[in-house]
Amino acid sequence: MLLEDMPPRAWIATTLQWIRTIALATLFLALGQVLDATLAQQESSGALLLAGVAGILAVTCAGVAAAVPPRLRAVEEQRWRGSGIRAALGRDPAQAAPTGAAGHAATGGGMPGGASGRPSTAGGRPSAGGRPSAAGGRPGTGEAELLTGGVERIAEYRAEFLGPALAAFTAPALVLLLLGIFVDPVIAVVLLVLVLLVPVLVRFFLSRFRGPTAAYRRLAGQATAKFQEVLRSLGGLVLLGAEDAGRRSVAEAAAALRVQAVALLKRSQLMILVNDALFSLVMITAAVGLALWRFDAGMITVGGFLAVLLLATLLYEPIDKLGRTFYVAMAGRTQQGLFTQTLTTPEASASSRTPPTTTSPAVPAADAPAAGKSTETPTGQPDEAAFGPGRGSAELLRLEDLGVERGGRGVLRGVTLSVPRGAVLAVVGPSGAGKSTLAAVLQGLLPAASGQLLLEGHPADPAALQQAAVTVPQKPFIFSGTVAENLRLARPEASEDQLWKVLAQARLDAEIAAKPHGLDTQVGEDGGSLSGGQIRRLAIARALLSGAKLLILDEPTADLDRRAERLVDESLRSLAGDHTLIIIAHRLATTRWAEKVLVLEAGETAALGSPDELLAQTGYYAQATAGEGEDR
Numbered sequence: 001m002l003l004e005d006m007p008p009r010a011w012i013a014t015t016l017q018w019i020r021t022i023a024l025a026t027l028f029l030a031l032g033q034v035l036d037a038t039l040a041q042q043e044s045s046g047a048l049l050l051a052g053v054a055g056i057l058a059v060t061c062a063g064v065a066a067a068v069p070p071r072l073r074a075v076e077e078q079r080w081r082g083s084g085i086r087a088a089l090g091r092d093p094a095q096a097a098p099t100g101a102a103g104h105a106a107t108g109g110g111m112p113g114g115a116s117g118r119p120s121t122a123g124g125r126p127s128a129g130g131r132p133s134a135a136g137g138r139p140g141t142g143e144a145e146l147l148t149g150g151v152e153r154i155a156e157y158r159a160e161f162l163g164p165a166l167a168a169f170t171a172p173a174l175v176l177l178l179l180g181i182f183v184d185p186v187i188a189v190v191l192l193v194l195v196l197l198v199p200v201l202v203r204f205f206l207s208r209f210r211g212p213t214a215a216y217r218r219l220a221g222q223a224t225a226k227f228q229e230v231l232r233s234l235g236g237l238v239l240l241g242a243e244d245a246g247r248r249s250v251a252e253a254a255a256a257l258r259v260q261a262v263a264l265l266k267r268s269q270l271m272i273l274v275n276d277a278l279f280s281l282v283m284i285t286a287a288v289g290l291a292l293w294r295f296d297a298g299m300i301t302v303g304g305f306l307a308v309l310l311l312a313t314l315l316y317e318p319i320d321k322l323g324r325t326f327y328v329a330m331a332g333r334t335q336q337g338l339f340t341q342t343l344t345t346p347e348a349s350a351s352s353r354t355p356p357t358t359t360s361p362a363v364p365a366a367d368a369p370a371a372g373k374s375t376e377t378p379t380g381q382p383d384e385a386a387f388g389p390g391r392g393s394a395e396l397l398r399l400e401d402l403g404v405e406r407g408g409r410g411v412l413r414g415v416t417l418s419v420p421r422g423a424v425l426a427v428v429g430p431s432g433a434g435k436s437t438l439a440a441v442l443q444g445l446l447p448a449a450s451g452q453l454l455l456e457g458h459p460a461d462p463a464a465l466q467q468a469a470v471t472v473p474q475k476p477f478i479f480s481g482t483v484a485e486n487l488r489l490a491r492p493e494a495s496e497d498q499l500w501k502v503l504a505q506a507r508l509d510a511e512i513a514a515k516p517h518g519l520d521t522q523v524g525e526d527g528g529s530l531s532g533g534q535i536r537r538l539a540i541a542r543a544l545l546s547g548a549k550l551l552i553l554d555e556p557t558a559d560l561d562r563r564a565e566r567l568v569d570e571s572l573r574s575l576a577g578d579h580t581l582i583i584i585a586h587r588l589a590t591t592r593w594a595e596k597v598l599v600l601e602a603g604e605t606a607a608l609g610s611p612d613e614l615l616a617q618t619g620y621y622a623q624a625t626a627g628e629g630e631d632r
């Protein structure tokens with residue numbers, strides 16, 4: 001089981017450690033020979049040379065072997081995280097875990113804290129809530145936890161524990177073999193018996209830890225579940241003025257976890273102490289006793305005696321390794337099992353968004369009216385809801401007398417609006433007018449306190465809204481991977497053609513094509529190698545790839561220079577007609593091409609009309625637009 005988890009490159013570290021062990025053993029044997037030769041007043045330069053070469057080889061191998069695991073860890077971390085994100089967002093069970101770990105879901109691993117320690121039931125890790133919302137098509141909070149801390153532990157286990165541990169556990173065989181051949185087979189056999197007792201002792205100690213580890217994991221699961229629960233119901237808690245109760249319950253769960261963590265740490269310290277004191281003592285005492293006995297019997301020389309003592313220190317390596325890293329192993333293997341299990345369940349594998357076809361737009365909108373071709377009669381009357389053709393198959397969203405409360409206060413009141421498919425609606429208004437609140441309601445993140453919100457003619461529940469809408473935030477989430485990987489967050493199975501298609505729609509294709517690595521260009525941490533405008537357009541492309549029916553853009557041109565703003569604008573304009581866009585805007589320049597502009601003031605509809613109509617009036621829109629003109 002250990003071997004199947006080992007990444008191929010971990011063998012480099014293992015092999016180097018083996019060479020180091022042989023080199024060290026050779027050094028110790030050579031030192032014994034030097035001692036014998038010196039005592040006998042004989043030539044010892046050959047043995048000295050051998051000792052020198054072996055010493056240098058041992059140091060070199062140890063140095064290189066130590067450098068491999070951290071690098072491998074970074075690679076493993078990226079691989080598992082990427083795979084997890086793709087699986088979580090793409091619901092592709094086949095991709096859920098990188099190769100080499102598929103079998104662990106079923107077994108939960110043979111280490112403590114595996115199957116028994118997995119708090120997936122009885123108040124443990126919140127399986128339902130923590131799952132990716134299949135409807136939402138995004139990873140759930142439980143998975144977010146796995147994709148962050150969990151992945152780190154898996155990478156640590158696979159890259160930094162397995163290779164060195166295998167080397168450490170096999171080292172005694174090499175040492176005893178050399179001891180048997182070059183010093184004394186009897187001592188080698190007796191020490192072998194002692195070394196073989198190590199696995200028994202290891203099992204014993206690990207079994208002592210199963211209980212506390214399981215308890216710790218159960219409490220950790222409960223604390224996480226509590227935290228997720230409070231987060232999920234935060235809106236409700238705030239509305240009810242019950243934030244303190246939520247805070248208290250999280251604090252209680254965290255306190256219980258802290259107590260258990262301290263207990264676990266105490267036991268861990270005890271284990272390391274017992275390790276160091278007992279096992280090293282036993283091994284060295286046994287080696288000294290055996291060497292004395294064989295020396296008395298005239299079976300070994302003084303140099304052989306020295307070699308036995310020195311070689312005995314190498315026998316202690318497996319226990320030493322275990323004492324230092326067994327936590328890494330336990331946590332990593334458990335997380336690996338959880339990871340594989342969580343991301344390969346059929347529940348998590350149901351894709352709910354309609355994939356785009358190569359012949360249709362990424363967001364199908366067969367009945368969408370062309371941009372600027374609304375049949376609407378211009379109006380500046382607030383509550384007429386006269387945007388789009390009204391009820392009917394072409395209507396994507398309808399808000400009827402919608403009211404929203406935050407902090408016990410009505411922050412949106414009586415908003416009535418119809419948004420047809422393919423329409424472009426800009427929402428503007430002074431700070432605090434309720435623009436973000438409206439966006440949150442349309443994404444299913446805030447409930448309506450009164451009135452109705454209809455999606456395609458049906459009352460919209462939060463899950464349906466989360467499914468239908470994708471938001472491009474002001475600061476889009478871009479992770480350090482390639483352009484293609486960032487796009488495929490939204491649709492892991494997307495073909496290169498589909499990626500190029502959405503990049504073209506977002507007016508980013510030419511810039512990506514001009515880069516030497518094209519779609520495989522690394523975007524850097526937080527998209528550091530891309531400009532602000534490119535990040536915005538990449539996020540727009542990703543939103544398009546998701547196939548969501550509604551794109552909500554939060555200040556799409558905020559903080560951009562004029563050229564970048566123009567490119568983002570162009571990209572959005574090209575989507576009009578085929579995609580339904582709602583643009584939350586402070587900068588009114590970005591709204592000039594919208595079909596309709598909803599002006600919110602103090603939570604109410606102050607005006608609704610085309611930009612030209614609103615400019616002809618004397619309200620907020622005309623004033624703020626004039627103000628912007630002066631600023632520029």
Ligand SMILES: Nc1ncnc2c1ncn2[C@@H]1O[C@H](COP(=O)(O)OP(=O)(O)OP(=O)(O)O)[C@@H](O)[C@H]1O
Pocket residue numbers: 406407411429430431432433434435436437438
């Ligand atoms: N979490 C919250 N709890 C209570 N009230 C809130 C909360 N968030 C916003 N509000 C209030 O709701 C009202 C509308 O805020 P909202 O953020 O929707 O306005 P906005 O038009 O988006 O403003 P801005 O342009 O500054 O982002 C404001 O009065 C604000 O104080």
